[in-house]
Amino acid sequence: MFCSRFFHLLALLPLVLAHKEPKTDQEIETQRALQRAAYYCAPAVADFTAARKRKWAQKVLNVNPGLPGYDDLFADANYIDAGESTELMECSPVSRKTAIQNNTCVLTPVVTEGPYYHTEGHPIRTNIAEYQFGLLTYLDIGVIDVNTCKPLPNVLVDIWQANATGHYAGHPFPKPELKDEKPQVGGKRSGLLSAFPRTEFDETWLRGAFPTDENGVVQFTTIFPGYYTGRATHVHVKIFKSWEPLPNGTFSSPEGSLAHVGQFFFEDELNLQIDKMWPYHTNPIKDTHGRTRNWRDSLNIFEDSHSPEGQYNPVFKMELLGPVITQGLAGFITMGINASASYDNWWKG
Template sequence: MAPEVMEGPYYINNEYVRTDLTETQAGVKLVLDIGVVDIVTCTPLPNAFVELWAANATGEYGGYPAGNPTHVHTETFLRGGYYTNANGIVEITTLYPGFYESRTAHIHTMIHKDWQQHANGTLISQSGSLVHVGQFFFEETWNDKIYETLPYTTNKQPRTLNTEDELIEGANGGGYNAFIDLELLGDDISEGVLGYITVGVDTRKSYPIENKYSL
């Protein structure tokens, strides 16, 4: 089972239901295949909404200018998600996340059961049951390679390594591996990377969403 990890200050409710989160952002493409397993039945969980949000190449979150968690605007890059298929798998295209002060490269995730969406194509975040709040991480060898490329080299924030991140140990607790398995999509990093990770969730749970900001 994947451990629960803090939601963090940069969540925004009611983001778009979509499989491509990149918008006009520059960076290394990350095609992420996520499998969701119900630990109660030990079977894949279909129609689970897998929501992601992450910082861009220079360490900023869409919706939060200059990393200010008290000021929200309408940017939606690198936010949103989609639902798992009959085999409990969803594929979402995003970008390899940048680092920022006190945090190594990571992607936030929430997994919703019995979710609903608005007529405008956005998730109703408070619908259904939130069965998991977590974070995904990357091996430092991949971080090193990608952070040598543009636009990551323009990130002026101090880099935090995996060994310095305060949340990475908890996210990998109980025998769970919160590191995404990666491989190149083509001949080199410029063509992007493909990632795989499986998340075990307890479908009997229902966690609150702390952040009240919404799209």
């Protein structure tokens, strides 16, 4: 059976660094096994994403054409229920042909987490915007296990992103000795600056985590992210199989609970339109280094997220919340992960 064969391949991989490139034959084969497994699940995943979009559109666009409230947009009734999805999620061939590009996101474990993750202090919440200015954006993220092609309920989806002018919470300034640093010229790190140190330890904006529901779906309220030198516009994500809520509203995760590290992206044309809006047009590098397009993303992260064969789409499918873009956006994506994987949870730079 397909699932058992790929589960065996995926289980062979030792614990590798979450951001390193596959080098050994075993690592390369395991990465490709994950991608092939997810590709096999593509019809089910595409249906999973489409059903969520269809329910949302029927509820919000047809019934309430104005700007919806959060409760209206993400009410439980808007999504496919477990009984409706069981047949689609079985790990067996779906006869109907469906393209993987229907926003099936397969982010392999070699995609970097970046230097701005905080191993402590990410709040458990769905509204991560806090007081950041920007374009209202709802993110609807579905998670499936590529070993079974079924949704994964109760896994913790942890996301973090830059604000409208390209900064991360806690990291406002470069090191004093690097304040005049120029971006790397040429090579894989082209366009990048050294990571800004963490100096504001109380800042938590645009960071948060929340568990998927019984249908393997989680929604976040945020703003559209800004850009910084060398990187395409993106949202970071980690998936934890187990975690423990802490009294301060954050969480801790036991060793071995991290199952996935990846990044989401947005269409270049949408990025360019939002660049014209306030406060995005105040980005301090707008008239110097400028934005990095997806196809020029440093470290090959955008390209790596498509897999070596280029079969996967890590780009959110965006929908308008109202008749004009300034009223906000909703983004949909489904990501396939290997729920049996386990990685250590720290940045190795």
